[in-house]
Amino acid sequence: MEQLKVSVWRGEDAGGFARYDVPARDNQTVLDVVTHIQRELDPSLAYRFACRVGMCGSCAMTVNGRARWTCRTHVRKVVGADGALELRPLANLPVIRDLAADLAPFFDKWQRAQGFFQPKDAPDGAVPDEFAVVAPGSKARREADAGIECIGCAVCYASCDVVAWNGDYLGPAALNRAWTLVNDARDGARGERLDAVAGDAGCHSCHSTRSCTERCPKQIDPSGAIAGLKRTLFWESLLGGKRHG
Amino acid sequence: MDFRARSHPSWIGFAVHRVSGLLLALFLPLHFWALGSAIQGEARLDGFLRWTENPLVKAAETALVILLAAHLAGGLRVMALEFLGWGRAQKDLVALSFGLSLLVGLVFLFNVF
Numbered sequence: 122m123e124q125l126k127v128s129v130w131r132g133e134d135a136g137g138f139a140r141y142d143v144p145a146r147d148n149q150t151v152l153d154v155v156t157h158i159q160r161e162l163d164p165s166l167a168y169r170f171a172c173r174v175g176m177c178g179s180c181a182m183t184v185n186g187r188a189r190w191t192c193r194t195h196v197r198k199v200v201g202a203d204g205a206l207e208l209r210p211l212a213n214l215p216v217i218r219d220l221a222a223d224l225a226p227f228f229d230k231w232q233r234a235q236g237f238f239q240p241k242d243a244p245d246g247a248v249p250d251e252f253a254v255v256a257p258g259s260k261a262r263r264e265a266d267a268g269i270e271c272i273g274c275a276v277c278y279a280s281c282d283v284v285a286w287n288g289d290y291l292g293p294a295a296l297n298r299a300w301t302l303v304n305d306a307r308d309g310a311r312g313e314r315l316d317a318v319a320g321d322a323g324c325h326s327c328h329s330t331r332s333c334t335e336r337c338p339k340q341i342d343p344s345g346a347i348a349g350l351k352r353t354l355f356w357e358s359l360l361g362g363k364r365h366g
Numbered sequence: 367m368d369f370r371a372r373s374h375p376s377w378i379g380f381a382v383h384r385v386s387g388l389l390l391a392l393f394l395p396l397h398f399w400a401l402g403s404a405i406q407g408e409a410r411l412d413g414f415l416r417w418t419e420n421p422l423v424k425a426a427e428t429a430l431v432i433l434l435a436a437h438l439a440g441g442l443r444v445m446a447l448e449f450l451g452w453g454r455a456q457k458d459l460v461a462l463s464f465g466l467s468l469l470v471g472l473v474f475l476f477n478v479f
Contacts, residue, residue, distance in 0.1 A: 186370025280371060328384075329444055331376035344376075348448045355449075 125200065127154060129166065130209040133216045138207070139163075145204065151191035152180050154206065155220065168220035175338065178274030182220050183209040188279040190338040211279035227275045230291045235317045236298035241309030253307040265304040268297045268346050270339050277333035277343050289322035293333035293343035296324050300346035303353060315354060324350040379460040383440025386433045393430060424478050432471035439463035 125145050128138040141158050152170055159166040170180035175193040182191050185199050185207050200206055214222040231237070242249040255262055277293035278284055284292050299318050302308045318324050324347045333343040372381075404411040417423070443459050446452045452459065 186368045188371070282372075328380055329376070329447055330372075330380040332372065332374070335374045335376065336371075344447075345451060348451055351448050352451070 125154060125196065125204045125206055127158065127206045127208065129155075129158065129220065130216075131166075131219055133218055136216075136219075145196070149196045151182070151184050151189070151194045151196055151199065151206070151208070154196060155182075155191065155208065166220070167218040176272060178272035181211055181274040181276050181279070183207075183212060183279065188212065188276040188336055190274055190276065193338060211275055213279050213281065213284045214275065222275070222279075224273075224275055227278050227292065227294070228273070230295040231273075231298055233317065234291045234295035234299045234323075235310055235314040236295050236302065238302060238305070239308055239310040241307055249307075255306050261304040261306060264346075264349060265301040268301045268341050268343070271297060271341055272339060274338065276336050276338055280332040280336040282330055282332065283326055283328055287322065287326060290326050291318065291322055291324075293327075293347065296327075296350060297341060297343040297346040300349050303350065315350075315357070318350055319354050324354070327351070375460040379440060379443055379463065382436050382464075383444070386437040386440065389433055390430075390437055393433075428471055428475045428478070431474045432467055435467040435470040436463070439467050 123145055125143045127141045127143050129141060130136055131139045141162050143154050143157050143162075146153075152173065155166070155168050156170075159168065168180075168182070170192060171177040172179070173192045175190060178190070180191045181188060183189075184191065184194060185201070185205075187199075188211055189199070196206065208220060210216045210220050210222040214224060214226060217223050240247075240249055242251070242253075257266075271294060273294065275294065277297075281290075281293055283290050296318055299314050302314060303311055308314075327344070327347045329344060329348070331344040334341075334345065337343065372378075400411075400414060403414055418427070440463065443463055446459060
């Protein structure tokens, strides 16, 4: 195969595919292909990237029907035998233009899920006087560690059917972040956070299709995190728990 | 719907659970209608039950039992996932659920004929 036949989404929510032929190389990421198109074939193509090494989470797109981080996706792993590549912006998000999706709703939901650290000992945001002692092997710390490496690429959000069905649903990444904080011994907003994720748009809406876990490029398990939130809310609602304080 | 993004065992497990649930919900009125026929006397119910002995109805009943088993297994899958956090073993559980559903259906089938 000498040429890749690349179909690229052009336009906004309403738009269509444009076809480009891109030289195939032995080592080539999907982001390399998009960059080739923009630099060599059509400078008007809009897309987003920054680090190129799988750290920043900006370059995710829909590649041949699946959400992926394009900077770490080798073309040979995803291309069909006929050399066809289909590139669209991430699903479940408004399209700014071409391959650039608007991630504002995604990050707004992190805020709504209280997905930010609120120090227990210094609620005004000041640095606490003493360091918290956290045993690295404790169950809570291991739960938090399992989800902490999220890069915010929105691949899980774009892969989630529940987000597509219910526009208010907080989504896997925001709930995963909430779960890491629920398990953080230093955090002081456990009760408010559990309240924030318990509504109709929260963890109980998850149908456990596990597409988020299946597609996460960092091998995080947001579906397991959501199950953890459901479990915590179930037992604490049933038995009465340490929701506040 | 783009199935390229959904062709993984957990999603298929979810779809089987959902579709079997909907089909069972459709069957439920028929079930109650059959039970309700007993109100009009024993003979009427017996007549209906004799009619269900015909092989076509038995075949449909086999499908029904498979649906019930699939829905039960799907429910157990979700319970295990959410209460026990069995995420990593999920794929094996899905396979096991399908296997069990089929087995229950076949056992029923062999008992019928």
